[in-house]
Structure formats: structure tokens, C-alpha cells
Amino acid sequence: MEINDIIKPENLVYKKPKLLNERNMHYCPGCSHGVVHKLVAQVIEEMGAEEYAIGVSPVGCAVFAYNYIDIDWVEAAHGRATAMATAIKRLQPGKLVFTYQGDGDFAAIGTCESIHACNRGESIAIIFINNAIYGMTGGQMAPTTLLGQKTSTCPYGRRADLNGYPLAITPLLAQLDGTRYVTRQAVHTAAAVRKAKAAIRKAFENSMEGKGTSVVEIVSTCNTGWKMSPEKANDWMVENMFKKYPLGDLKNVDAEK
Amino acid sequence: MPKIRGAVTVNTERCKGCNLCVVACPKHVLSLQEKEVNNRGYHFAYMAVPQECIGCQSCALVCPDACIEVYRVVEK
Amino acid sequence: MKEEVKLMKGNEALAMAAIRYGADGYFGYPITPQSEVLEKLEAEMPWDTTGMVVLQAESEVAAINMVYGGACCGKAVMTSTSSPGFSLMQEGVSFMAASEVPALLVNVMRGGPGLGTIHPSQADYFQATKGGGHGDYHMIVLAPSSVQEMTDFVALGWDLAFKYRCLSMILTDGLIGQLMEKVVLPEQRPRRTEEQIRQQCPWAVTGAKGRKNNIITSLELDDDKMEANNNRFQATYREIEKNEKRCELVNCDDADYLIVAFGSQARITMKTMELAREQGIKVGLVRPITLWPFPDEHLRQAAKNVKGILVEELDAGQMIEDVKLAVDCKVPVEHYGRLGGNVPTPDEVLDALKQKFNIVSK
Numbered sequence: 001m002e003i004n005d006i007i008k009p010e011n012l013v014y015k016k017p018k019l020l021n022e023r024n025m026h027y028c029p030g031c032s033h034g035v036v037h038k039l040v041a042q043v044i045e046e047m048g049a050e051e052y053a054i055g056v057s058p059v060g061c062a063v064f065a066y067n068y069i070d071i072d073w074v075e076a077a078h079g080r081a082t083a084m085a086t087a088i089k090r091l092q093p094g095k096l097v098f099t100y101q102g103d104g105d106f107a108a109i110g111t112c113e114s115i116h117a118c119n120r121g122e123s124i125a126i127i128f129i130n131n132a133i134y135g136m137t138g139g140q141m142a143p144t145t146l147l148g149q150k151t152s153t154c155p156y157g158r159r160a161d162l163n164g165y166p167l168a169i170t171p172l173l174a175q176l177d178g179t180r181y182v183t184r185q186a187v188h189t190a191a192a193v194r195k196a197k198a199a200i201r202k203a204f205e206n207s208m209e210g211k212g213t214s215v216v217e218i219v220s221t222c223n224t225g226w227k228m229s230p231e232k233a234n235d236w237m238v239e240n241m242f243k244k245y246p247l248g249d250l251k252n253v254d255a256e257k
Numbered sequence: 258m259p260k261i262r263g264a265v266t267v268n269t270e271r272c273k274g275c276n277l278c279v280v281a282c283p284k285h286v287l288s289l290q291e292k293e294v295n296n297r298g299y300h301f302a303y304m305a306v307p308q309e310c311i312g313c314q315s316c317a318l319v320c321p322d323a324c325i326e327v328y329r330v331v332e333k
Numbered sequence: 334m335k336e337e338v339k340l341m342k343g344n345e346a347l348a349m350a351a352i353r354y355g356a357d358g359y360f361g362y363p364i365t366p367q368s369e370v371l372e373k374l375e376a377e378m379p380w381d382t383t384g385m386v387v388l389q390a391e392s393e394v395a396a397i398n399m400v401y402g403g404a405c406c407g408k409a410v411m412t413s414t415s416s417p418g419f420s421l422m423q424e425g426v427s428f429m430a431a432s433e434v435p436a437l438l439v440n441v442m443r444g445g446p447g448l449g450t451i452h453p454s455q456a457d458y459f460q461a462t463k464g465g466g467h468g469d470y471h472m473i474v475l476a477p478s479s480v481q482e483m484t485d486f487v488a489l490g491w492d493l494a495f496k497y498r499c500l501s502m503i504l505t506d507g508l509i510g511q512l513m514e515k516v517v518l519p520e521q522r523p524r525r526t527e528e529q530i531r532q533q534c535p536w537a538v539t540g541a542k543g544r545k546n547n548i549i550t551s552l553e554l555d556d557d558k559m560e561a562n563n564n565r566f567q568a569t570y571r572e573i574e575k576n577e578k579r580c581e582l583v584n585c586d587d588a589d590y591l592i593v594a595f596g597s598q599a600r601i602t603m604k605t606m607e608l609a610r611e612q613g614i615k616v617g618l619v620r621p622i623t624l625w626p627f628p629d630e631h632l633r634q635a636a637k638n639v640k641g642i643l644v645e646e647l648d649a650g651q652m653i654e655d656v657k658l659a660v661d662c663k664v665p666v667e668h669y670g671r672l673g674g675n676v677p678t679p680d681e682v683l684d685a686l687k688q689k690f691n692i693v694s695k
Contacts, residue, residue: 006312006329007264013327014314015327017323025321063552072541072546072548073547076398083394087401088402088405092406116390234277
């Protein structure tokens with residue numbers, strides 16, 4: 001069988017979701033954001049939620065998320081995405097409302113809004129990209145930066161005595177009564193991508209069913225900020241990030257029942 | 258015995274040559290172009306060993322730029 | 334519900350007016366002297382009657398960003414706060430101005446700077462009329478001087494905000510907020526349906542149903558496009574300046590002197606005017622109702638034949654700058670104001686007028 005016999009419409013098993021438009025994404029080669037954008041688009045498409053999904057993009061690398069996924073979007077001030085999403089969901093309870101935020105946005109400048117939205121149990125989905133660095137502003141230390149990890153604002157490595165400890169925020173959120181589903185995923189392998197997609201789907205369904213807050217942390221790479229090749233960044237993430245931020249469900253109220 | 262055959266197409270203009278698909282492929286089908294580049298200067302991915310492809314989608318799943326389409330057929 | 338006559342605090346009347354307007358959402362945080370707004374709304378439970386959302390946020394920062402989120406949905410949303418709280422809100426205010434979304438903001442001013450005092454002040458005039466947040470933007474600023482106006486300006490503020498896709502602010506102080514007066518509450522208006530919002534606000538994020546997806550952002554990295562955005566904002570502001578200046582003039586036709594005062598101070602200087610006229614000093618009162626756009630034309634007309642203008646405000650001299658600009662410094666303009674939460678008596682203002690302009694009463 002020749003290649004041309006295989007490449008036929010009836011044999012197509014994987015394609016770019018239509019909702020992810022034709023614009024080239026601004027992310028660096030190998031950036032995890034692209035994979036997660038694709039998953040968000042796929043899940044919305046598979047749910048048929050194109051006409052009632054509303055996304056809230058953050059400040060940070062993903063600020064332009066609205067340029068790539070063709071649904072209604074608002075762009076929040078730094079860290080305030082969950083506050084905006086709170087109002088959007090309360091005023092339009094029939095809509096699928098989600099935020100897409102990085103670690104600086106969600107776990108530093110927005111910590112207050114993040115915790116309180118989760119504690120109120122707002123029926124929103126939070127996609128939280130944790131790559132342990134500020135990507136957009138040029139690789140500064142994030143709340144989630146690991147001890148010893150070098151960034152442009154801890155150039156000799158993060159020190160606990162100077163910079164405090166890396167913040168694992170999702171376990172905190174899992175303790176709150178308002179959260180329904182808190183999970184930590186990654187997108188570095190095909191299997192991980194499939195699991196992450198299922199997690200996003202569950203979070204989005206929870207929003208539609210008004211079940212409370214869902215948090216999907218995606219432990220991610222920032223190969224540019226980390227100054228590594230994309231594949232080395234994946235290896236480094238597995239070796240270092242997963243120790244501090246192990247993958248798996250931190251809370252799943254539905255499974256406990 | 259039926260054999261599973263696969264093939265991928267790469268949107269070469271979307272591709273940023275990050276190499277993650279190359280690493281993800283269990284059959285070592287994909288490579289990055291060594292000399293050729295796209296309009297944005299990236300060495301894009303291509304099927305270097307097409308006959309080995311089993312259409313498992315690993316490359317497409319990990320691709321951050323959604324440039325890979327996967328085709329799969331069971332050869333009788 | 335029909336019109337109703339009530340005896341109420343300014344803050345409570347404002348809350349009732351919001352419900353009666355058919356408001357969709359209120360997001361706020363307690364701070365003296367405006368907490369009655371949130372308290373009244375929670376007590377009224379409008380979610381059971383009109384479906385209005387009322388939420389006590391975790392901070393003013395969160396509250397204003399909730400308002401931002403609600404405004405992006407094309408909903409009639411508001412917040413209220415007092416001075417330190419409004420300082421915290423500046424981020425969201427600037428973002429909303431840049432995103433051209435309508436909302437109603439209320440600042441029941443207290444004395445500052447810092448934590449200051451819980452007593453009345455007008456020292457946030459600059460903050461309200463000249464920015465406060467970053468970037469070139471303006472809000473329509475309405476200054477009520479009675480509980481009735483606290484009520485009426487809710488509807489006016491929202492109507493203007495939706496008309497121009499801008500922010501409206503009610504700038505008042507602890508005196509008007511806490512004052513109890515007779516007030517006529519308006520008839521209950523229905524909240525708009527989703528279909529009505531889609532028609533009135535085609536830009537709103539209501540889900541991309543039957544149209545291209547909507548994106549609301551304040552970000553634009555292309556300099557030419559960002560300049561075009563700014564030019565569009567400015568064009569809106571010029572339009573507002575052309576159409577929306579509001580001012581009350583009392584006894585200005587024969588006046589030798591004008592007192593310019595807004596909000597609570599206009600009530601006090603109304604008495605000053607009476608006292609002055611009893612002493613044969615012909616005083617007129619100019620009460621700006623919109624602080625931005627400032628009613629400069631009204632003032633210029635009123636000031637044509639006067640010998641002097643006293644600007645009485647509860648701050649160290651803020652509105653006086655706009656007064657001087659309005660009359661192009663062709664008339665002597667003096668300032669009198671108390672600070673720190675103190676409110677002058679009508680006599681005190683009259684003494685100041687006489688002293689500043691060397692008036693000897695008959």
C-alpha cells in the first residue's frame with residue numbers, strides 16, 4: 001500500500017480541531033501552551049459548546065489565547081481572571097466559563113482572587129499552566145520556581161532564605177469546600193495528553209452542571225525560559241518538576257462518592 | 258494477518274521544528290528537514306521512514322502547533 | 334412595583350434604585366461610610382425577585398474585576414465603595430475604560446489620604462475627574478446633592494454608560510450617603526432579556542451564537558491600532574463633553590459673587606447664599622452636577638458680570654482648577670474648604686467669602 005492510498009479522507013483519525021483557527025500561534029517552538037490550547041479547542045468542539053463557551057485569558061504568555069480559539073473571550077487584568085469569570089458565570093449561569101492562567105497570574109498576583117473563587121465554589125473551570133517561570137516578561141522567578149532553579153531574577157538559583165519556597169497551590173485549593181475537582185496533569189507524552197484532555201473535559205462539564213470549581217493544573221515546560229531544547233525541557237520537567245508537583249487527581253468529589 | 262499502516266501529513270508552514278513529534282514517535286518515522294526550511298525559517302518535520310508509521314497519533318497529540326494530521330488503515 | 338415615597342439614607346436609596354433600574358449585578362466590599370449599599374441589597378434579596386446578582390467580594394480589587402467581567406457580558410453591573418477602596422479599584426477602572434464597557438461605579442468619599450477618616454470629604458475630585466488609573470481616559474462623574482439625586486443618578490449613570498460604552502461614576506460623600514431624606518423611588522423596570530442584551534450590546538460576550546466570536550481586550554501591541562483605539566476613546570469623550578454637561582444655577586442672574594460647590598457642599602452654600610443676600614451681598618450658586626464633563630460653559634455664562642468666585646469644596650483645592658480654566662482666570666477665583674472630615678457651616682463660608690473678596694456687608 002502506497003502512502004497516497006493511506007492519506008485519504010476516510011482514513012483520517014486525527015486532525016486539528018476547527019475551533020483552533022489557522023493563525024500561527026506566537027508561542028516558542030515546543031511550548032506546552034500550544035498543546036493545551038489544542039485540548040481546550042478539542043473539548044469545546046466535542047461538547048458542542050462553541051456557541052456558549054466564554055474564556056478568560058490572563059496576563060502572561062497566554063494573553064493572546066483569544067487569537068487562536070474562536071469563541072467569546074475576555075482578557076483579564078493580571079491575576080484577576082477568576083474574579084471576572086465569577087461575574088460572567090453568575091450573570092450567565094448557562095454558559096461554559098473557564099479561565100486560562102499561568103503560575104505568576106494564578107498563584108502570585110492573583111492568589112487572593114484564585115483562592116476566593118475556589119472557596120466560593122464558583123462553577124468555573126480553571127486551566128492553570130505551571131511552568132515554574134514567567135515566560136512573557138523574559139524568564140523571571142515564579143511562585144512555583146523550584147529551589148535551585150535559575151531564572152533571570154534568581155540567577156544563581158532560587159534560595160529558600162532569599163526567595164521563599166516554591167508554592168504548590170493546587171493542594172491548598174483541594175482543601176477548600178468549594179472545589180469539586182482538582183487535578184494535576186502534564187502534556188509531555190501522548191498518554192499524558194490524553195489524560196489531560198479527559199481532565200479538561202471533566203472540568204468543563206462540571207462548569208456546565210454548576211457543580212463548583214474545577215482546577216486543572218498542567219505542569220508544563222518553558223524551554224526558552226529554562227534555556228533548554230524542548231525535548232530536554234520535557235526530561236528536566238519529569239526529573240525535577242514532578243517531584244515537587246506530582247501528577248494525579250488531588251480531589252475528585254464525584255469519584256469519592 | 259492484518260497489518261496496521263499509518264501516515265501523517267505535516268502543515269509545514271505551521272510547524273516550528275520543535276522536534277517533539279520526532280521524539281514521541283515510537284517507530285522513529287519522523288525527522289526534521291536538515292536543510293529545507295519553511296517561510297518562517299523553521300526546519301519542519303516530515304516522514305523520513307514512512308513505511309514504519311502505524312498511525313498511533315503520538316506525534317500529533319504532543320504537537321504544540323497542531324500541524325500533524327494522522328491517517329490510519331488496516332491492510333488486509 | 335410602582336413609584337414609592339420613602340424616608341431613607343442616601344446609601345440605601347441608591348441600593349433600591351439599582352434594583353428598580355433592573356440591574357443585573359452588584360459586586361462590592363464593605364467600607365465605611367457606604368456599607369449600607371451592600372447591606373440593603375443583601376437584605377432586599379433581589380435575586381429572588383428580579384434575579385439581580387449581589388455578591389460580597391473578597392476585596393475591592395476583586396469587586397471591580399467582577400464588575401469588569403459582568404460589564405463584558407453587556408449586563409447592568411455596579412459597585413460602590415469609599416475612597417481607599419476606590420484607590421484599589423483603579424486597575425479595573427482603567428481596563429474597563431480601555432475595553433469600552435459600561436458600568437456604574439459609586440464612591441462615597443471619606444477624608445484621606447491613607448486610611449484618613451470615615452467622615453465626609455471631596456478630596457477624590459482629581460481621582461474621579463482626571464483619571465486615577467493609568468492612561469488617557471475619563472468617566473462621566475455625577476455629583477448628587479440629595480438622597481433623591483442619589484436615586485435618580487443611578488438610572489442616569491447607567492443610561493449614559495450604555496449610550497457611550499463608558500464608565501459612569503456617582504461621586505458623593507459620607508454626608509449624602511448617611512443623610513436621611515424623603516425620596517421617591519422609581520417604578521420597577523424589568524431586567525433585560527438575553528435577546529435584548531444581544532441586540533443592545535452586540536459586542537458583549539454572550540457566547541458566539543449566530544455571529545463571529547467577540548473578544549474584549551484592552552491589549553493592542555500594534556502602535557497604529559492602539560493609537561486608533563485611543564483616538565476612538567477621545568472622540569467618545571468629546572461627544573460626551575458636547576452633550577452631557579449638567580449644572581444647576583441659582584440666583585446667578587443678578588449676582589456680584591458666585592459660590593461654586595458640588596454635592597453636599599452645594600446644600601451648605603445654598604444657605605450661605607441666603608445669609609449673604611440677607612446682608613445685601615448678591616451671591617449666586619453654581620452647582621456642577623457633572624464634574625466630568627465639567628460644565629464650563631454654564632459657569633462662563635454665570636460669571637460674566639461677577640466680581641469674584643469662591644469655590645467651596647471639602648478638599649485643599651481641586652475643583653478650583655477647573656473653575657479657573659473655565660473662566661480663563663478673567664475673574665478672581667478663591668478657594669475655601671475644610672479638611673480631615675470637617676464640614677463648614679454656612680456662616681463660616683460666608684465669612685470666608687467676605688474676607689477673600691474684602692466685602693463689607695451693609
